[in-house]
Amino acid sequence: MYVVVAGAGQVGTEIAKNLLDEGHSVAVIEHDKKRLESIETLDVLALEGNAASPQKLAEAGINSADMLIAVTGSDEVNIIACIVAKSKGCKTIARISNADYVKEGMVAGKLEIFHADVAICPDMVTATQISKMLLLPSLVQSGELSKGRSVVIELKLTPGCSSISRMPGSIKLPHGAHISAVSRFGAVLRPELSGEFKEDDRVIVVLEKKESVPEVERAFGLGAGECKAVGDRLETGMQxxxxxxxxxxxxxxxxxxxxxxxxxxxxxxxxxxxxxxxxxxxxxxxxxxxxxxxxxxxxxxxxxxxxxxxxxxxxxxxxxxxxxx
CATH class of the missing domain: 3.40.50.720 (NAD(P)-binding Rossmann-like Domain)
Known part of the structure; x- marks a missing residue:
């Protein structure tokens, strides 16, 4: 695959390196001479100039490219580059930093006006990940799962509970509930790779309805109310x-x-x-x-x-x- 990368900053350089490691051909456009000198150490076609320029994009081989990845520091340059590339039949990915343009961290297939197949807002992606780390598993918010019907809970396996030393597959959960992950000593493990449950494990369970919480607690050998249900969410004390x-x-x-x-x-x-x-x-x-x-x-x-x-x-x-x- 032939890919044109617009922007040779930290992100653009890493993208170029990864593409080369995967065996793809890469061209990079950068207006800053110092950054261009750095990228020239890689086996890429390095071009100095404005990535929004149709002429410069043509020099980079946009007419025969399979994809454009626009990650300059300017949203407008990225958008214009995508417009030009799309007119040549390229797939396009753009970094969009301004929240006025995008409302989600990563949007696919919804930005036809910008001619971007995928738009990524790094700040929003980071914020969403931080929020999930803080809210999951302590927040059971139903909006993201099954249109508000599903919930996510965390169960801490306290000393003496009957599920310790048992395999995840041996826990009989109610219909619509499944173990999503096991957190152990700071590492998040897939249930099929976690082995037997251990004391102080934190088990993440996805349920179709919050009414199943008591049954899940019993299945793990925990007392009623261990999850401390509050309205439509579950709290663990991080207020x-x-x-x-x-x-x-x-x-x-x-x-x-x-x-x-x-x-x-x-x-x-x-x-x-x-x-x-x-x-x-x-x-x-x-x-x-x-x-x-x-x-x-x-x-x-x-x-x-x-x-x-x-x-x-x-x-x-x-x-x-x-x-x-």
């Missing part, structure tokens, strides 16, 4: 979540958590805090330096069930997480 960084990712995480958790968002930048306030409804937005222990203590971080750092500075994120611990 308060602190987010540091009013970035697009941080704001999106807060949006996805609002209504199910108490959310606090901290950032030093006054303008970013003001913008976050306009986008969020129930999140408490605080202007402050999360590296300052007094700020963390004053805002009650010690009571939080989770602390999430989403700034653009990796060292800052690591430091604030260490302080929060």
């Amino acid at each position: 308060k979540i602190v987010i540091v960084g009013a970035t697009r990712t941080g704001i999106q995480v807060a949006k996805e958590l609002e209504g199910t958790r108490i959310v606090m968002l901290i950032d030093m930048d006054e303008a970013k805090c003001a913008e976050a306030t306009t986008q969020l409804s129930t999140t408490l937005v605080i202007r402050g330096d999360a590296r300052d222990p007094e700020v963390l203590t004053g805002e009650g971080v010690e009571d939080a069930g989770a602390f999430v750092a989403t700034t653009d500075n990796t060292e800052f994120n690591m430091l604030t997480c260490l302080l929060a611990r």
Whole structure:
């Protein structure tokens, strides 16, 4: 397969490397000379110029290419490149960072107006993954499964429960329920590979209806109410979540958590805090330096069930997480 990659930043370079490793032919278009010099060390056709230019795309062989992957730092360049490529019969994938263009982390087949077969918003993908880590398994939200009818629960195998030392397949679950995963010592295992259940395992079970929860608890040898059902969701105690960084990712995480958790968002930048306030409804937005222990203590971080750092500075994120611990 012949692939044209628009953009030789970190993402574009990694994509090019992976495609080469899979045996594909690759052309890369990049306007920045320094980035281009780096990509030239790979076995690719490296071209300097504007990836939105029909002429430059033609030089890259777009007329005979199988796919265009547009991952420049500009949404508009990515979109225009897709429009040109689509007119030549290419499959197209675009990175779209602006939430005004896409409402989901990854969209396939819904952006005909942009001529992109697949559009990926990295910030939204990251935010969705963070939210799922925080909410699954403690949140049983039925909207994503079977149009609101299914639920997901977590069962912690406490000492003495009858399911310990048994194989997942030996647990007789009610109709419509199945074991999705087993969390053990921080690793997530497929049930068929997890072996016998062990003490303190956390078992993720998907059910067609929440009314089956008591029967599932009995099947695992747990007492009634172990999952602590609350309305349409199940809680495990992570009620308060602190987010540091009013970035697009941080704001999106807060949006996805609002209504199910108490959310606090901290950032030093006054303008970013003001913008976050306009986008969020129930999140408490605080202007402050999360590296300052007094700020963390004053805002009650010690009571939080989770602390999430989403700034653009990796060292800052690591430091604030260490302080929060």
